[in-house]
Each structure stands twice: as C-alpha cells, then as structure tokens.
Amino acid sequence: MEINEIARQVKEASIKMAAMSADLKNRALEQIAGSLIDRQSEIIKANDEDLNRSAKENLPEPLLKRLKFDETKIADVVDGINSLINLPDPVGKTLLATELDEGLELYKTTCPIGVIGVIFESRPDALVQISTLCLKSGNCVLLKGGSEAKETNRVLADIIIEATKEAGIPADWLKLLETRAEVDEMLKLDEHIDLIIPRGSNDFVRYIMDHSSIPVMGHADGICHCYVDEDADLEMAVRIVDDSKTQYVAVCNATETLLVHEKAAPGFLPLLKEALEKKDVAISGCPRTMEIIPVSLATEEDWGTEYLDYKLSIKIVKDIDEAINHINHYGSGHTDSVITGSKEKAARFMALVDSGNVFWNCSTRFSDGFRYGFGAEVGISTSKIHARGPVGLEGLVIYKYNLIGNGHIVAEYANRDKTFKHKKMNKEFPL
Amino acid sequence: MEINEIARQVKEASIKMAAMSADLKNRALEQIAGSLIDRQSEIIKANDEDLNRSAKENLPEPLLKRLKFDETKIADVVDGINSLINLPDPVGKTLLATELDEGLELYKTTCPIGVIGVIFESRPDALVQISTLCLKSGNCVLLKGGSEAKETNRVLADIIIEATKEAGIPADWLKLLETRAEVDEMLKLDEHIDLIIPRGSNDFVRYIMDHSSIPVMGHADGICHCYVDEDADLEMAVRIVDDSKTQYVAVCNATETLLVHEKAAPGFLPLLKEALEKKDVAISGCPRTMEIIPVSLATEEDWGTEYLDYKLSIKIVKDIDEAINHINHYGSGHTDSVITGSKEKAARFMALVDSGNVFWNCSTRFSDGFRYGFGAEVGISTSKIHARGPVGLEGLVIYKYNLIGNGHIVAEYANRDKTFKHKKMNKEFPL
Structure with a gap:
C-alpha cells in the first residue's frame, strides 16, 4: 500500500x-x-x-x-x-x-x-x-x-x-x-x-x-556545561563536575565543557584533575588552563563538540558573564549548571542562560523525565516552541477552545447592544 | 549590513x-x-x-x-x-x-x-x-x-x-x-x-x-462550517448562520460552508434563503439542496474554498457523522459550529471535529482573541502544536526547567543510595 x-x-x-x-x-x-x-x-x-x-x-x-x-x-x-x-x-x-x-x-x-x-x-x-x-x-x-x-x-x-x-x-x-x-x-x-x-x-x-x-x-545535540564560579565550594564543584562528566558519558545530558572563573581555577583545576584521572578522562584546555594543569590544547572545534565519551574541554573565563556568553554561543540549549555560593550569581546564570534546563549546584545528569518525576519521557527537546526539556505526556497533547452558546451572534456585540463579561469560572467543561 | x-x-x-x-x-x-x-x-x-x-x-x-x-x-x-x-x-x-x-x-x-x-x-x-x-x-x-x-x-x-x-x-x-x-x-x-x-x-x-x-x-486559511442538526431550533439556526456568514465576510472566522441534516433541510433552507437574500449572499448547493431552494450547483472546489465574500456553499448530509467527516476532510481546522438542541450530539461534534475552535449554538465569528478575553492577539493558529486558536501573549512564551541543589549528583540515585521523593510544592521559583 x-x-x-x-x-x-x-x-x-x-x-x-x-x-x-x-x-x-x-x-x-x-x-x-x-x-x-x-x-x-x-x-x-x-x-x-x-x-x-x-x-x-x-x-x-x-x-x-x-x-x-x-x-x-x-x-x-x-x-x-x-x-x-x-x-x-x-x-x-x-x-x-x-x-x-x-x-x-x-x-x-x-x-x-x-x-x-x-x-x-x-x-x-x-x-x-x-x-x-x-x-x-x-x-x-x-x-x-x-x-x-x-x-x-x-x-x-x-x-x-x-x-x-x-x-x-x-x-x-x-x-x-x-x-x-x-x-x-x-x-x-x-x-x-x-x-x-x-x-x-x-x-x-x-x-x-x-x-x-x-x-x-527532537534534540539535535547535547553540548552541556558546568560553570565553576569564584564563589564555589570547590569540593562540591569537583563532585558535581565529576558526576556530570563521568556518571554516564554516552548520553546527551553529560557535560562536555567546563568553564572556570579565573580566581577559582588555580585552586580548583588540580583537585578536579586528580578526580578525573581516576576515571581516565582525557582533558583538553585553553592556554590558561594549560598553565595550571598539564592538558592538551582545546581547539575552537572542541567548544562545539558533543564527545559522548570520557573527554572534557576546559576554559578559564574572567567572570560569570563570559561564561554565560560562551554557553549561549557554543551550547545547544540543553542543560547547563552553575556551581556557586552566591544566590545573586545563580539567579543571573539561570535567567540569562538560554537553555531548556538551567541548574544551580547540581549535576547536569539530572535533566531527565524520570528524575523530574514525569513518569515517562518521549525525549528531551532543545526546540524553543511547544515543548522544551524532558517531554512527558504533556508534550503530546495540545488544546482546543470549546464555546457553548444559546443562539449568540457577534453582530449584537459589534453593535454594542451587548458587552462581554470575561468572568473566570471555576468549572470543568460539561460535555 | x-x-x-x-x-x-x-x-x-x-x-x-x-x-x-x-x-x-x-x-x-x-x-x-x-x-x-x-x-x-x-x-x-x-x-x-x-x-x-x-x-x-x-x-x-x-x-x-x-x-x-x-x-x-x-x-x-x-x-x-x-x-x-x-x-x-x-x-x-x-x-x-x-x-x-x-x-x-x-x-x-x-x-x-x-x-x-x-x-x-x-x-x-x-x-x-x-x-x-x-x-x-x-x-x-x-x-x-x-x-x-x-x-x-x-x-x-x-x-x-x-x-x-x-x-x-x-x-x-x-x-x-x-x-x-x-x-x-x-x-x-x-x-x-x-x-x-x-x-x-x-x-x-x-x-x-x-x-x-x-x-x-500562522494559519493558512479559514474554511469554517456551521452544521444545522435535525434537533436544531430553526430560528436560532438562521440567526447564527446569518451572523457567521455576513457579520464580516472578509475574515478567516466567517463561515464558508453550511451543512444541514436532511431532516432539517426542507424546513430550514427556505427560511435561511430568505434571510441571506436580504444581504445579497450568493448561494451554491449540492444537488439535494437544489431540490429545495433555487441555487447554483456547488462543485468539489467549493468545499475547499475560503470565499471571504458574500458567498455560501450548502451541503445536505444524512447525519452528524457525515457532517463531522466533511468538516475534518475539507475544513482547515479553524472554527466550526454545531446548531442542535441535543447535548449528546453537541458533545460528539465537539469531541470529533478536529479544529482549534469548536462551537455549540453560537456564531463562528466569536473565535477571536479579544472576544475570548485574551486582551491582545498575535493571530489565529491552525497549527496543531505549540499554540492553537486565537494566540495571545501566552503563545509567545515557552518555559525552562530550573533545578536548585546543594551538591546533588546522579551517581547516588543510580546506586540507589538515595531515592527521589517527587513531592509537589506550592511555591514560586525563589530566584
């Protein structure tokens, strides 16, 4: 047929x-x-x-x-x-x-x-x-x-x-x-x-x-980021970046690029390297990263690559705004996490990062329909209309408008014989 | 530039x-x-x-x-x-x-x-x-x-x-x-x-x-229908069809095709013709319509045409299901109204007509953001995803998921050291 x-x-x-x-x-x-x-x-x-x-x-x-x-x-x-x-x-x-x-x-x-x-x-x-x-x-x-x-x-x-x-x-x-x-x-x-x-x-x-x-x-890719701010608890940051990168590398919500505030980098990067070495993660970094830990040079291509593997690219940034700009430029609008002790900076990151899932002090691996409690998942959408992030049953329905009258015509309202009330009702559709 | x-x-x-x-x-x-x-x-x-x-x-x-x-x-x-x-x-x-x-x-x-x-x-x-x-x-x-x-x-x-x-x-x-x-x-x-x-x-x-x-x-066209059922109040039906067709002909929510139950047709069509003649509406109809009132023959093309003019095509159907099928086949998913005294038939029509706006006993001209009380309207969508029907401010926003943790990692849940609570909170986003 x-x-x-x-x-x-x-x-x-x-x-x-x-x-x-x-x-x-x-x-x-x-x-x-x-x-x-x-x-x-x-x-x-x-x-x-x-x-x-x-x-x-x-x-x-x-x-x-x-x-x-x-x-x-x-x-x-x-x-x-x-x-x-x-x-x-x-x-x-x-x-x-x-x-x-x-x-x-x-x-x-x-x-x-x-x-x-x-x-x-x-x-x-x-x-x-x-x-x-x-x-x-x-x-x-x-x-x-x-x-x-x-x-x-x-x-x-x-x-x-x-x-x-x-x-x-x-x-x-x-x-x-x-x-x-x-x-x-x-x-x-x-x-x-x-x-x-x-x-x-x-x-x-x-x-x-x-x-x-x-x-x-559908989502075309998952280039997810962690950003470790100057106000981050470094031990917590190691835990979160490690989990975001290595808990399961072959999935779209695993982190591919780490951004680090220049003031946090000298203390943080050696700790992170130690943790990731245990899991054989291959690290590439920007020139400033290379001054702190021995890693290979990350190229422009790295910032836009979904590794789906035990690989991480690292970039040192001068502040949270550079991090946000990097994410909005190279990211795929999937999931990005900020690790910081500052509520103001977390709010800034979550408002300005244009992704379906924006996280504070937790692993990017949490963006998932089951973990969110949706019970079931069709997939994770990086589209900007209809449904975004993990899509459950809700993403498979739309709506219709049902209007019930009793001979009502528009002419009477156009003539101003009648006017609309527009009163909210607390009532289910009766048919 | x-x-x-x-x-x-x-x-x-x-x-x-x-x-x-x-x-x-x-x-x-x-x-x-x-x-x-x-x-x-x-x-x-x-x-x-x-x-x-x-x-x-x-x-x-x-x-x-x-x-x-x-x-x-x-x-x-x-x-x-x-x-x-x-x-x-x-x-x-x-x-x-x-x-x-x-x-x-x-x-x-x-x-x-x-x-x-x-x-x-x-x-x-x-x-x-x-x-x-x-x-x-x-x-x-x-x-x-x-x-x-x-x-x-x-x-x-x-x-x-x-x-x-x-x-x-x-x-x-x-x-x-x-x-x-x-x-x-x-x-x-x-x-x-x-x-x-x-x-x-x-x-x-x-x-x-x-x-x-x-x-x-966007909506590609507005081929809207009225269906007059055998249980319709004929006087009300004339009022509604007249308004749906003639209150403002150049707009997408004006009715283009009228469907009439075969039992209602002999009583209804002469009344309707009398009303529409006063407004110089050109009527075409199916062969059965032509047996009841003198009109020109409607062609297959008529059923799929948005006249945006003082023109109406009429088809006599054997029951509500034939009307529903006609609408789902030839309509554009915009606005369709059933005129009937039967609650069961109205429910059937509203459930089975696959349009953004389905009406009972009122004019198709009501489908409009201002009349619906949305205050403002971007347009009327006949799409089946994101936004449907009159689209107000709501159709111009989407959502993001914000997750706030305190060092939470997925590994602990994957290991079953911790389990999710998934408890609904009655709380606004605090950042």
Missing part, C-alpha cells in the same frame, strides 16, 4: 482515537503489557534473528547492545507501561473556563495532537515506549524503526496492534513502516501527520529536521 | 531582553504610546506618501483602505498598548514546583521564546500590535512589512526603537527589514530566529511555511 494511503488511514483513525476514554486506553495498555509477557519467547526469537544477522553484518558492539531485547528489557518496558497506566489521563483536562457573557461559556480543553510520526534507530524498547505514550495521550502513530531491528519491531508492532484491537482501540491507530524510502515520503505528508519525533544520533535528527515540512520535536 | 549579522545582533539582545522586569517593559510600552501620539503628524505624513504612491501604482481599493493609518487608527493602537500594559507579565510564572529530594528543587518557569521573525502585508497597525506584544512577552523581533507601507513602517519602527531605548530596553531588540530578498534570507536563519509569524493572505502564509526551516505559527 502507498504510504500516503497508510497515513490517510491513520489520520482517519486519529479522529476516533481522540474520543477514547481513559479507561479504555488503560485497558488497552494492560492488554499490551500482558501480551508482551505472553509472547515473550516469540519476541526473543525474533530479536535473536536480528542480533545474528546484524553480527554477521558487523554492526558495532555498542549498537548490538542497544539492539538486544531480552527478558530484562521486556520486564523494563512492562514496568514502564504499568507506571503509565497510573498516570492521570492528559486528555480532556479543562485549562481555562471563562464566561464570555450570560449563557456564552468558553472552555479550553486538552486534546491529542493527532498523528505522530516516530522514527527511531536500533533500540526496540523505543518502539514500545513511544507507542504506549502515544496511546495514553490519544495519538495515532506511524512508526519506522531501524532495519537492523526489523524482526523484533514486526513482532512488537503486531503485539501492540492485536492487543489494542482486542481492547477496542481503532484498528488503524498504529502502522509500522519498514523502508528508508517510506521515511522520505512520510516527511512530506504534512496533510496527514502533525508532528515528527526522531530518536537517534545527532546526524540522524538533523537530517530529519532538514528534510521535513512537518514540525519536528 | 548583512541580514545574518542583523539577526545575530537581535539574538544577542534577546538574552538580555529575557531578564527585563515587568515594570521596565511596561514603562517602555508607555513611552511607545506617548511617542505615537507626540509624533502623530509625522506618521500621518509618511502614510500619505505611501497612500499617494500606492494609488499611483494602482493598489486595489481594499488594500489602500488597509494601508491607511490615520488618527483613529493611531488612537486604536494606543488603546491596544494601554490594555497590554494592564495584562499580567507572561514571563517568570512558576508552572510547576517539585521537590525531587531533600534540598533538590525543580521549578518550571515561563520565559520568552527569543527572537521572533514577523512578516506582514500592508496594514501598518500590525507592526505596532505585534512588536508591542513581543516586547511585553520579552521577545526580540525582526520585522518585515509590505513595501507599499514602507514610509509608515520606517517612522513607526523608529518611534518604537527610540521610545524603548529611552526606557532602557536593549537597543538591538527590534530591527526593520525592507527588501523581499531579506525575507528569503531570514527564513533560513534557524540559528538566530526561533519562530516566524506571518500575517497576510493564504498564499503568502503558505509560501512562508513552504520556504522556512524555522517553525512557523
């Missing part, structure tokens, strides 16, 4: 999907969780096929690791689904209720976005995670996974489609695409698809952003 | 702009209002030049009317600025406060989007309206007006720049572009510009959407 026709079917299903009750969606989520456990051996068999084929095709070791979908991973996604069931329904919440005039009431209520196109690389757990988040938020999905995971993805999509059909969810709410050519087609279907969510490497996300006429929610 | 360099300056100003206090922004708005009155004769002189030149160039009469910026229009924009001053500051509101753990507090606070690129046709009042909305919401702007209004726009931009500079707003917060070539350049500057707002004709907005790598907030 043509991708355009598939997308049209999903769009059509999205209308009915928007009206599904919270109970029905939760029952469908329970069915999926049950079915994932019931059909566990089938999933593992398909995943073995993918792993064997990919190993023969010399897929790099870290990617093979991400591709693996075993009993533990299945248990993890089932846990995820169970916590999703316990979250409140994000759809149908009344955000605003205003009496415009006698008998003329306006309600702003949340509703699903519609059709989400999700494109992800290797990890099959992303398929389950994102499609269940879409289901809970009443959205329909077009999914495209990596070809290396195609057998696993087929079984998972089949499980989800069957389980939700049984529960009474519209049959066409989820479709799996399998070829790269279909993705390029999909990026043009702005009539049927409302939002694209890409999950994968920077280059991959950037490619999607550059080739889509549909809005894209 | 290169447009790229201009945009870079505005981006730089946007950092300082984000930290401007509500008082300072309101003082700057007062300065603008005062200066518009003080320099009124200068504005009118420049506008006369534009009007004379455009008349010689045979600009059509309706566009000349929109171009005119006289004392009344100046008084209107000054009124607008004064009501904007009275609105609460949309920046720095705490949307969420969570205690993640002892001493580790997360605050989600509103902040400006950053740099907004505004492109508008003829009306000079749009320049004042949009730039003052951007100022109030802490955003910086790149403005491009129509060439027919270039003298007026120059004076207005100069007034705004001078007035805000005096008040202490960063000098580069607003820049006026003057050539069409600059617009095409601007649409590529996704590094410096965060959002594009186009105001003008459908073709114009569509062109911007198709040529921008920056997110665009």
Whole structure:
C-alpha cells in the first residue's frame, strides 16, 4: 500500500482515537503489557534473528547492545507501561473556563495532537515506549524503526496492534513502516501527520529536521556545561563536575565543557584533575588552563563538540558573564549548571542562560523525565516552541477552545447592544 | 549590513531582553504610546506618501483602505498598548514546583521564546500590535512589512526603537527589514530566529511555511462550517448562520460552508434563503439542496474554498457523522459550529471535529482573541502544536526547567543510595 494511503488511514483513525476514554486506553495498555509477557519467547526469537544477522553484518558492539531485547528489557518496558497506566489521563483536562457573557461559556480543553510520526534507530524498547505514550495521550502513530531491528519491531508492532484491537482501540491507530524510502515520503505528508519525533544520533535528527515540512520535536545535540564560579565550594564543584562528566558519558545530558572563573581555577583545576584521572578522562584546555594543569590544547572545534565519551574541554573565563556568553554561543540549549555560593550569581546564570534546563549546584545528569518525576519521557527537546526539556505526556497533547452558546451572534456585540463579561469560572467543561 | 549579522545582533539582545522586569517593559510600552501620539503628524505624513504612491501604482481599493493609518487608527493602537500594559507579565510564572529530594528543587518557569521573525502585508497597525506584544512577552523581533507601507513602517519602527531605548530596553531588540530578498534570507536563519509569524493572505502564509526551516505559527486559511442538526431550533439556526456568514465576510472566522441534516433541510433552507437574500449572499448547493431552494450547483472546489465574500456553499448530509467527516476532510481546522438542541450530539461534534475552535449554538465569528478575553492577539493558529486558536501573549512564551541543589549528583540515585521523593510544592521559583 502507498504510504500516503497508510497515513490517510491513520489520520482517519486519529479522529476516533481522540474520543477514547481513559479507561479504555488503560485497558488497552494492560492488554499490551500482558501480551508482551505472553509472547515473550516469540519476541526473543525474533530479536535473536536480528542480533545474528546484524553480527554477521558487523554492526558495532555498542549498537548490538542497544539492539538486544531480552527478558530484562521486556520486564523494563512492562514496568514502564504499568507506571503509565497510573498516570492521570492528559486528555480532556479543562485549562481555562471563562464566561464570555450570560449563557456564552468558553472552555479550553486538552486534546491529542493527532498523528505522530516516530522514527527511531536500533533500540526496540523505543518502539514500545513511544507507542504506549502515544496511546495514553490519544495519538495515532506511524512508526519506522531501524532495519537492523526489523524482526523484533514486526513482532512488537503486531503485539501492540492485536492487543489494542482486542481492547477496542481503532484498528488503524498504529502502522509500522519498514523502508528508508517510506521515511522520505512520510516527511512530506504534512496533510496527514502533525508532528515528527526522531530518536537517534545527532546526524540522524538533523537530517530529519532538514528534510521535513512537518514540525519536528527532537534534540539535535547535547553540548552541556558546568560553570565553576569564584564563589564555589570547590569540593562540591569537583563532585558535581565529576558526576556530570563521568556518571554516564554516552548520553546527551553529560557535560562536555567546563568553564572556570579565573580566581577559582588555580585552586580548583588540580583537585578536579586528580578526580578525573581516576576515571581516565582525557582533558583538553585553553592556554590558561594549560598553565595550571598539564592538558592538551582545546581547539575552537572542541567548544562545539558533543564527545559522548570520557573527554572534557576546559576554559578559564574572567567572570560569570563570559561564561554565560560562551554557553549561549557554543551550547545547544540543553542543560547547563552553575556551581556557586552566591544566590545573586545563580539567579543571573539561570535567567540569562538560554537553555531548556538551567541548574544551580547540581549535576547536569539530572535533566531527565524520570528524575523530574514525569513518569515517562518521549525525549528531551532543545526546540524553543511547544515543548522544551524532558517531554512527558504533556508534550503530546495540545488544546482546543470549546464555546457553548444559546443562539449568540457577534453582530449584537459589534453593535454594542451587548458587552462581554470575561468572568473566570471555576468549572470543568460539561460535555 | 548583512541580514545574518542583523539577526545575530537581535539574538544577542534577546538574552538580555529575557531578564527585563515587568515594570521596565511596561514603562517602555508607555513611552511607545506617548511617542505615537507626540509624533502623530509625522506618521500621518509618511502614510500619505505611501497612500499617494500606492494609488499611483494602482493598489486595489481594499488594500489602500488597509494601508491607511490615520488618527483613529493611531488612537486604536494606543488603546491596544494601554490594555497590554494592564495584562499580567507572561514571563517568570512558576508552572510547576517539585521537590525531587531533600534540598533538590525543580521549578518550571515561563520565559520568552527569543527572537521572533514577523512578516506582514500592508496594514501598518500590525507592526505596532505585534512588536508591542513581543516586547511585553520579552521577545526580540525582526520585522518585515509590505513595501507599499514602507514610509509608515520606517517612522513607526523608529518611534518604537527610540521610545524603548529611552526606557532602557536593549537597543538591538527590534530591527526593520525592507527588501523581499531579506525575507528569503531570514527564513533560513534557524540559528538566530526561533519562530516566524506571518500575517497576510493564504498564499503568502503558505509560501512562508513552504520556504522556512524555522517553525512557523500562522494559519493558512479559514474554511469554517456551521452544521444545522435535525434537533436544531430553526430560528436560532438562521440567526447564527446569518451572523457567521455576513457579520464580516472578509475574515478567516466567517463561515464558508453550511451543512444541514436532511431532516432539517426542507424546513430550514427556505427560511435561511430568505434571510441571506436580504444581504445579497450568493448561494451554491449540492444537488439535494437544489431540490429545495433555487441555487447554483456547488462543485468539489467549493468545499475547499475560503470565499471571504458574500458567498455560501450548502451541503445536505444524512447525519452528524457525515457532517463531522466533511468538516475534518475539507475544513482547515479553524472554527466550526454545531446548531442542535441535543447535548449528546453537541458533545460528539465537539469531541470529533478536529479544529482549534469548536462551537455549540453560537456564531463562528466569536473565535477571536479579544472576544475570548485574551486582551491582545498575535493571530489565529491552525497549527496543531505549540499554540492553537486565537494566540495571545501566552503563545509567545515557552518555559525552562530550573533545578536548585546543594551538591546533588546522579551517581547516588543510580546506586540507589538515595531515592527521589517527587513531592509537589506550592511555591514560586525563589530566584
């Protein structure tokens, strides 16, 4: 079938999907969780096929690791689904209720976005995670996974489609695409698809952003910073920079560049070097850093690089404003932390650093939907509209304005026969 | 100066702009209002030049009317600025406060989007309206007006720049572009510009959407519907359809297509025809409509046309579901109204019609920021992400996550030495 026709079917299903009750969606989520456990051996068999084929095709070791979908991973996604069931329904919440005039009431209520196109690389757990988040938020999905995971993805999509059909969810709410050519087609279907969510490497996300006429929610990279101010507690600063850099290096919220106030540098840098040496972190620094600790020279390119590795670049700055300017210039608007004992400086940093997550005296690694208590995460957005930072269910809904009248017409207000009251009401949408 | 360099300056100003206090922004708005009155004769002189030149160039009469910026229009924009001053500051509101753990507090606070690129046709009042909305919401702007209004726009931009500079707003917060070539350049500057707002004709907005790598907030058209159900009060239905169609035909929230339940049609259509004839509305209809009232035949093209004129197309449908499907297929997601005495059917219509504004028993002409009580309006968005329906100040802000710790690191939570509390706090961001 043509991708355009598939997308049209999903769009059509999205209308009915928007009206599904919270109970029905939760029952469908329970069915999926049950079915994932019931059909566990089938999933593992398909995943073995993918792993064997990919190993023969010399897929790099870290990617093979991400591709693996075993009993533990299945248990993890089932846990995820169970916590999703316990979250409140994000759809149908009344955000605003205003009496415009006698008998003329306006309600702003949340509703699903519609059709989400999700494109992800290797990890099959992303398929389950994102499609269940879409289901809970009443959205329909077009999914495209990596070809290396195609057998696993087929079984998972089949499980989800069957389980939700049984529960009474519209049959066409989820479709799996399998070829790269279909993705390029999909990026043009702005009539049927409302939002694209890409999950994968920077280059991959950037490619999607550059080739889509549909809005894209994704982060292109995570160049995060710590800034150690002159007023910092140096021991605390070592702890935080160490954790920000080394707690898990392969993720977008790990710190890549450290900025240090010139007055703090002589005392701080030797302490930090000692801590990072234990973890084999390769350090490069500006010429002034090199005068204090023996490190390689950081180039202009370093300031704009997401290492995702045991590497750190260091720059000494003359004050907090130079640090803020450096971050706004080279950073990616993801997560940046200031370590300082001064409340005024923290306030300045948090107000002027133009990132989705701005931290004071804690590790950049905290920027994450689960740690923030959102229960579930679609991804971390570095976009400046719609949703920013870790995106939970809330980022998958939008709103509509519902106006209830009793024969009200505008002519009477234009003529000044009647005037608006605009009175806030403490009331839920009654329909 | 290169447009790229201009945009870079505005981006730089946007950092300082984000930290401007509500008082300072309101003082700057007062300065603008005062200066518009003080320099009124200068504005009118420049506008006369534009009007004379455009008349010689045979600009059509309706566009000349929109171009005119006289004392009344100046008084209107000054009124607008004064009501904007009275609105609460949309920046720095705490949307969420969570205690993640002892001493580790997360605050989600509103902040400006950053740099907004505004492109508008003829009306000079749009320049004042949009730039003052951007100022109030802490955003910086790149403005491009129509060439027919270039003298007026120059004076207005100069007034705004001078007035805000005096008040202490960063000098580069607003820049006026003057050539069409600059617009095409601007649409590529996704590094410096965060959002594009186009105001003008459908073709114009569509062109911007198709040529921008920056997110665009705008509505491409307004194909609005009324659906008269079998349970409708026919007298009320005539009133509402008449107002929806004729109260002001040249606007996006005027109704273009009427759908009528087959059981209501024989009684309703003759009444409606009588009312619309008085206003010289040209009616076209489906073959079944033609059996009841003498009208021309509506073509497939009619269902997808925004007339913006005294024209109405009518289709008879067999039930509410056919009406809903028609609207979701041919409509533009703008505003649609159901006229029915049945609460169940109204609920069905409002849940299943996928538009930003869904109405029950009132005129489509109500979908408007001022009528909704938003005080000011950037435009009406038919997009499905970020902001939908009439967009006020709220649509010009986004949020950031502020996390305050005391040396907190992720390793301790990953090791399970510590666990998250995720306790909601009823508290404002303290910095």
